Amino acid sequence: MRHVAKKITDLARKALSAEDKPITLMIIAAGVAIAIFEYWGFLENKRVEVAYKHVEQWESDQYQAAFSRVAADIRAFEQEAHDIIPDDLGEAALATARLNYTQNKIVENADGRLGQDLDLLIYFFDKLSVCVDRGLCDGPLLAQFFEGHLERLWIYSTGFVASRRGTIDGYGSLAQAYRDRLIQNNES
Structure with a gap:
C-alpha cells in the first residue's frame, strides 16, 4: 500500500511541476484512478484471506x-x-x-x-x-x-x-x- 501512495505522490509532484496544467490534471486523475483500483484489489484480497482463515478455523x-x-x-x-x-x-x-x-x-x-x-x-x-x-x-x-x-x-x-x-x-x-x-x- 505504501508503494501505491509513493507512486501517487511522485506523479503529483511531477505533474504539478509541468507547465501545461490540463495535462497535469489528467495525470493526477489517472494516478488517483490507479490508486483506487489497486486499493480495491487489496481490499478484495484481504476479504478472501479472512474468509480462508475462517475455513482453516472450521x-x-x-x-x-x-x-x-x-x-x-x-x-x-x-x-x-x-x-x-x-x-x-x-x-x-x-x-x-x-x-x-x-x-x-x-x-x-x-x-x-x-x-x-x-x-x-x-x-x-x-x-x-x-x-x-x-x-x-x-x-x-x-x-x-x-x-x-x-x-x-x-x-x-x-x-x-x-x-x-x-x-x-x-x-x-x-x-x-x-x-x-x-x-x-x-x-x-
Whole structure:
C-alpha cells in the first residue's frame, strides 16, 4: 500500500511541476484512478484471506470434532426415532415426527457435551454472519464452504436455539440471519 501512495505522490509532484496544467490534471486523475483500483484489489484480497482463515478455523480439530460428535448424536437420535415411531403415519407426517423427536432429544441433552458442541458451532456461524455483513469476508466464498454445514446444523438445532434464547437473549440470531440470507440468495 505504501508503494501505491509513493507512486501517487511522485506523479503529483511531477505533474504539478509541468507547465501545461490540463495535462497535469489528467495525470493526477489517472494516478488517483490507479490508486483506487489497486486499493480495491487489496481490499478484495484481504476479504478472501479472512474468509480462508475462517475455513482453516472450521477445519481445525476442535471444530471438526464438535461437528462430528453433533452429527453422530443426530444419527443416533434419528435411529431411535426410526425404531420408536410407527411407519404407518404417512410419509410427510413420519418425517415430521422423526425430526421433532430428534430436535427434542437434542434439547433434552443440551446441558452436556452436545450443548457445548452446538454452542461452539453456532457461535462460529454467528461470527461468519458478522464477517460477511461487515464486508470483512468474501461472502460467496464462505457460502460455498459453509452453506451445507449450516443448513444441516440448523434443521436439527432449532429447538436447542429456542431453548437457549430463553436464557440468552438473541442466541444464534446472527447465525439464523446468515442462514436465511443464504436461502434467499439461492432462491433469487
